[in-house]
Amino acid sequence: MKHDxxxxxxxTGASGTPYALSLLTSLVxxxxxxxxxxxxxxxxxxxxxxxxxxxxRPEDASAFFIEHCGGKPGQVQVFGKEEWFSPVASGxxxxxxxxxxxxxxxxxxxxxxxxxxxxxxxxxxxxxxxRGQLILVPREMPxxxxxxxxxxxxxxxxxxxxxxxxxxxxxxxxxxxxxxxVVARILDHLGVEQSLVARWxxxxxxxxxxx
Numbered sequence: 001m002k003h004d005x006x007x008x009x010x011x012t013g014a015s016g017t018p019y020a021l022s023l024l025t026s027l028v029x030x031x032x033x034x035x036x037x038x039x040x041x042x043x044x045x046x047x048x049x050x051x052x053x054x055x056x057r058p059e060d061a062s063a064f065f066i067e068h069c070g071g072k073p074g075q076v077q078v079f080g081k082e083e084w085f086s087p088v089a090s091g092x093x094x095x096x097x098x099x100x101x102x103x104x105x106x107x108x109x110x111x112x113x114x115x116x117x118x119x120x121x122x123x124x125x126x127x128x129x130x131r132g133q134l135i136l137v138p139r140e141m142p143x144x145x146x147x148x149x150x151x152x153x154x155x156x157x158x159x160x161x162x163x164x165x166x167x168x169x170x171x172x173x174x175x176x177x178x179x180x181x182v183v184a185r186i187l188d189h190l191g192v193e194q195s196l197v198a199r200w201x202x203x204x205x206x207x208x209x210x211x
Contacts, residue, residue, distance in 0.1 A: 003012070006033045007190070008088050008098040008127070010120045013041025016102030016139040016164050017049040022183045023067070023101055028069040028076065030192050035088050035095065035119045036065060040177050041104065058083070074172045081118040087197040091130045097190055101137040103165060106137060111159075112150040112196045128157055135189060136181070139164040160189060170197050 007027060011020045020042075027034050029103060038046075039060070043054045055061045061078040068074065079086040087093035095110070100107060100120070116122040127134045136159055140147065151161045166181040184197040 003095070005031060005173065006035070006097075007096040008037065008095050009036045010037040010039075010044075010098065010103075010107075010121050011042040011099040011124065012039045012102060012107045014102035014104040014105040014139045015045060015049065016137070017042075017046045017052070018179045019137065019139075019164055019182055020046075020101050023099065023181050023186060025069040025077070026066065026183060026187055026194060026196070027192065028066075030194075031188075033074075034076050035086070035123075036061075037088065037123060038109075039104075039118075040122060051140045056066055057077050057096070061144045065157040066151075073094060081117075081120070083119055083164070084122070086119065088126065089119060091126050094123060094126045094130070094132075095132070096127070096210055097211065098123060098132065099137065099186060099190070100124065101135075101186065101210070102139040102169040103136040105138065105140050105150075108136060108147065108150050108154070111136070113193065128159065131158065133190070134159040135162055135186060136160070136162050137162050137186065162186060162189070169200065 009024055024034060036128050038054060046052045046054060046172040055064055058078045062076055108119045111124045114125055124134055148160050155161055164182050166178040171180060172178050180196040184194050187194040
């Protein structure tokens with residue numbers, strides 16, 4: 001697998017499991033190798049929101065996600081929170097792109113101060129120091145001044161803050177349509193081809209013969 005076809009996906013304990021699963025599935029379909037980091041809180045949220053129980057052992061969790069997303073053997077690799085010898089922990093081996101989806105405000109804070117107390121925080125720190133692409137997808141409301149200050153700080157460091165706030169101009173009919181909107185925007189920023197949601201104005205131009 002080419003290095004530019006690798007990406008790190010961290011899933012933390014904010015509400016928003018459908019976003020994470022849809023994004024992972026889209027990346028797998030786009031033939032990316034995905035390194036998945038999932039927090040203990042995220043497993044609780046996933047069980048609550050989707051009735052999905054993630055296996056405790058990383059290798060079993062990898063097999064689960066591969067089957068769930070229809071991936072190839074080895075295409076999804078899950079690492080434990082203290083696997084410091086994993087590729088994502090080192091600037092010489094980590095993918096240049098990382099998404100934290102959903103991103104809890106606790107994780108947001110830890111990344112902002114460079115805590116690196118677990119593999120999710122360390123992986124994000126690596127991407128920032130290597131001048132890679134870090135996308136954070138917070139799902140929280142209302143936002144306190146602390147949250148906003150952390151977002152501003154990370155944005156100034158080069159991270160992209162993409163709140164899970166779906167639009168409605170694509171005339172969503174289902175919850176899945178709303179999820180697709182957010183995932184499509186993430187994929188657009190990653191430079192990954194997607195057909196989930198057309199870009200603004202595309203369909204109008206297409207139908208008018210201007211595309």
